[in-house]
Amino acid sequence: MFLATKEIWHNKMRYGLIIVTIFLTAYLIFFLTGLAVGLGRNNRTAIDQWPAQQIVLSNYANQSLVASTITPQQVQAAGLTQKGTPMGQTSVVVKAQGKSAKIDGTLFGIRWNSFIAPKLTAGRLPRQTNEVVVDDGLLAAEISRGDKITLNGSKTLYKIVGVTHDNRFYTVPVIFTNLSTFRQQRYGSDNVNNISAIVLRHKTTLKGDDLVQVSKAALINHIPGYTAQVATFGLMIGAMILIIFLTIGIFMYILTIQKISLYGIMRAQGIGNRTIVGALFSQILLVSLLGVVLAVLALGLTHAVMPAKVPFYSNWWLTLILGALNVLIALLGGAISLPKILKVDPLAAIGGD
Amino acid sequence: MALIELHQVTKTYGQGHKAVQALKPTNFKLMPSEFLAITGPSGSGKTTLLTIIGHLQQASSGSIQVNGQDTSTYSTKQLTKLRFNEFGFILQASNLIPFLTVSDQFKLVDRLTTKGKLSQTPTALLDLLGIGDLKDKFPNQLSGGERQRVAIARALYNDPDIILADEPTASLDTSRALQTVGILAQVAHDLHRGVIMITHDTKLLGDTDGVYDMRDGQLTQIK
Numbered sequence: 150m151f152l153a154t155k156e157i158w159h160n161k162m163r164y165g166l167i168i169v170t171i172f173l174t175a176y177l178i179f180f181l182t183g184l185a186v187g188l189g190r191n192n193r194t195a196i197d198q199w200p201a202q203q204i205v206l207s208n209y210a211n212q213s214l215v216a217s218t219i220t221p222q223q224v225q226a227a228g229l230t231q232k233g234t235p236m237g238q239t240s241v242v243v244k245a246q247g248k249s250a251k252i253d254g255t256l257f258g259i260r261w262n263s264f265i266a267p268k269l270t271a272g273r274l275p276r277q278t279n280e281v282v283v284d285d286g287l288l289a290a291e292i293s294r295g296d297k298i299t300l301n302g303s304k305t306l307y308k309i310v311g312v313t314h315d316n317r318f319y320t321v322p323v324i325f326t327n328l329s330t331f332r333q334q335r336y337g338s339d340n341v342n343n344i345s346a347i348v349l350r351h352k353t354t355l356k357g358d359d360l361v362q363v364s365k366a367a368l369i370n371h372i373p374g375y376t377a378q379v380a381t382f383g384l385m386i387g388a389m390i391l392i393i394f395l396t397i398g399i400f401m402y403i404l405t406i407q408k409i410s411l412y413g414i415m416r417a418q419g420i421g422n423r424t425i426v427g428a429l430f431s432q433i434l435l436v437s438l439l440g441v442v443l444a445v446l447a448l449g450l451t452h453a454v455m456p457a458k459v460p461f462y463s464n465w466w467l468t469l470i471l472g473a474l475n476v477l478i479a480l481l482g483g484a485i486s487l488p489k490i491l492k493v494d495p496l497a498a499i500g501g502d
Numbered sequence: 503m504a505l506i507e508l509h510q511v512t513k514t515y516g517q518g519h520k521a522v523q524a525l526k527p528t529n530f531k532l533m534p535s536e537f538l539a540i541t542g543p544s545g546s547g548k549t550t551l552l553t554i555i556g557h558l559q560q561a562s563s564g565s566i567q568v569n570g571q572d573t574s575t576y577s578t579k580q581l582t583k584l585r586f587n588e589f590g591f592i593l594q595a596s597n598l599i600p601f602l603t604v605s606d607q608f609k610l611v612d613r614l615t616t617k618g619k620l621s622q623t624p625t626a627l628l629d630l631l632g633i634g635d636l637k638d639k640f641p642n643q644l645s646g647g648e649r650q651r652v653a654i655a656r657a658l659y660n661d662p663d664i665i666l667a668d669e670p671t672a673s674l675d676t677s678r679a680l681q682t683v684g685i686l687a688q689v690a691h692d693l694h695r696g697v698i699m700i701t702h703d704t705k706l707l708g709d710t711d712g713v714y715d716m717r718d719g720q721l722t723q724i725k
């Protein structure tokens with residue numbers, strides 16, 4: 150540490166710039182990863198919230214919730230009348246009474262006493278048929294709790310009595326209603342007793358092959374566009390992280406190699422490898438840690454100022470892993486030059502003739 | 503017992519038709535309290551001999567003993583320790599660490615030494631060399647002569663048995679040069695260290711106990 154800090158202190162400008170570089174690249178990684186993860190999550194948080202393992206869909210829906218319709222006859226034939234809980238999904242356009250803004254949403258028709266009922270952050274669960282619960286992503290300047298809304302231009306007004314958080318599907322906020330409202334919206338009449346899916350806590354056996362059960366993961370992967378989106382962003386972010394890490398590694402390598410003659414002097418003076426290598430690594434550790442910590446602070450700031458509309462998401466685990474990886478790669482960059490340092494000829498210090 | 507003893511030591515740089523024998527078979531001895539000088543033209547092999555004595559590089563053949571110990575089987579780690587404990591180097595190029603102030607150069611030795619309390623304080627050494635006021639300067643803030651004297655103080659600080667100086671007076675004027683040689687003589691005679699000094703300048707040989715001349719890798723004692 151003595152050598153490490155003395156050197157940093159003596160070359161403030163140089164090490165300051167290195168810290169800034171690491172800070173900027175780490176922040177770039179945090180920021181873009183946060184956006185990609187945020188967007189990916191917005192497809193699925195409503196499904197993630199289900200304490201379920203399996204979802205029954207119609208066979209022809211090809212594992213896609215939005216394409217699935219199940220009739221009461223099919224439920225009966227498959228032997229599911231007593232199992233799981235039914236739900237219906239359809240897309241809706243939401244408009245507050247007397248306001249002009251239209252907002253895209255997705256409607257989940259459920260039974261309020263079932264295990265897939267949303268957890269509320271405000272308000273209460275509906276008691277009457279025209280009461281609904283909405284994801285807080287729907288709440289904007291024109292819509293708030295207690296307001297009445299129309300769904301797809303309906304005559305009926307629905308009152309928002311409860312608010313939930315992290316309940317999005319297909320990137321838009323979910324409006325929870327009862328099953329009859331769902332049927333009204335999807336089929337034009339609540340006499341049609343169809344549903345979209347049956348959500349099961351555990352795997353079961355189905356009779357016949359009209360219906361299939363899929364895992365939560367499969368259901369999510371078949372949200373239209375989700376897999377392609379995640380793969381694209383994953384590749385982009387992955388490539389970016391790889392290139393940045395490579396750059397940082399090379400950066401550290403060059404930095405170390407530049408000091409070869411210094412190591413020659415130390416070797417000539419009889420300063421041991423442990424001292425030299427210790428100074429090198431504690432220096433890289435210090436510099437990269439400082440850069441990453443600054444990036445984490447900037448990330449916190451970003452969180453605070455980012456408008457709710459932007460799908461930005463980060464959590465401690467992801468940040469910790471990416472940050473730790475950043476530091477590790479910097480150390481690795483130093484480690485690449487290790488064989489060279491260990492072999493430095495003390496004669497390199499002699500110079501002259 | 504001799505501090506340093508060389509038996510038939512040679513050094514050849516390069517291989518095949520490019521090989522240059524920089525040092526012909528050489529026998530050499532340094533006793534405690536002895537101040538020896540090596541003179542000779544540029545390129546004759548003086549630095550080669552000194553760096554082999556200082557274990558900064560290996561001889562091609564022959565054997566070296568330090569305090570009666572044959573060092574030919576030493577590992578890199580043992581050699582590093584040997585250099586730290588037994589040798590003080592005053593080299594042609596500055597061998598100070600660029601980002602440490604003069605007093606930090608000594609602090610580094612304090613942190614690494616296993617010898618416990620050293621016989622001289624940095625202050626005493628710097629005062630002895632007339633540079634007591636330079637403690638807080640970095641090497642690049644010193645003149646060539648000042649740097650050379652800091653290097654001498656640094657070389658003496660860890661109480662090495664052997665001081666090796668490669669043209670320590672090259673960047674000094676005559677009176678400073680004489681003064682530096684006087685200090686090296688004092689180190690040998692009063693502190694009972696062995697000192698080997700390379701120099702071009704025959705005016706500086708007054709205080710020495712022996713003088714060797716190097717010609718084309720051949721060492722001969724002339725005093």
Ligand SMILES: Nc1ncnc2c1ncn2[C@@H]1O[C@H](COP(=O)(O)OP(=O)(O)O)[C@@H](O)[C@H]1O
Nearest residue numbers: 502515516524543544545546547548549550551
């Ligand atoms: N590392 C080296 N590789 C190859 N040749 C060298 C090396 N160091 C010195 N020599 C050669 O060895 C000879 C002696 O050099 P040196 O010991 O530096 O002489 P001096 O110090 O007396 O000027 C010279 O011919 C020089 O070119």
Ligand SMILES: [Mg+2]
Nearest residue numbers: 502548549550
């Ligand atoms: Mg020389």
